[in-house]
Amino acid sequence: MKTSRVITLVALLAMTTIVSCKKDYTCTCTTVITTGSFDVKHDIKNANYSDARSSCKNYEDQANSSLPGGTTCRL
Numbered sequence: 196m197k198t199s200r201v202i203t204l205v206a207l208l209a210m211t212t213i214v215s216c217k218k219d220y221t222c223t224c225t226t227v228i229t230t231g232s233f234d235v236k237h238d239i240k241n242a243n244y245s246d247a248r249s250s251c252k253n254y255e256d257q258a259n260s261s262l263p264g265g266t267t268c269r270l
Contacts, residue, residue, distance in 0.1 A: 216243065217241050217242055217243050218241070218242070219238065219239065219240050219241065219242075220238075220239040220242060220244075220247040220251075220270050221236055221237070221238055221239070221270070222236070222237040222238075222239055222247070222250065222251035222254055222268050222269070222270055223235075223236050223237075223268065223269055223270075224236075224237065224251075224254055224255060224258055224266050224267070224268040225266065225267050225268075226258060226262055226264050226265070226266040227264050227265050227266075228262075228263055228264035229264070235258075237250075237251070237254050237268075239251070244270075247270060248270060251268045251269065251270050252268070254268050255267065255268035
């Protein structure tokens with residue numbers, strides 16, 4: 196019983212470390228218009244995954260409010 200608790204604790208610690216680790220991400224946004232499509236890449240520096248995902252979503256929202264056509268962004 197004690198061993199399984201230790202293994203669980205180590206697994207939780209490892210997952211927390213991976214998720215909270217800051218690194219660089221690239222958000223790629225693809226905009227589709229009537230004449231074709233184009234990609235724009237945004238570098239997101241020194242961020243954890245959650246913050247990078249939020250920034251990428253913000254790029255998508257900004258593009259959709261200012262450019263014709265539809266824009267989809269992904270990390």
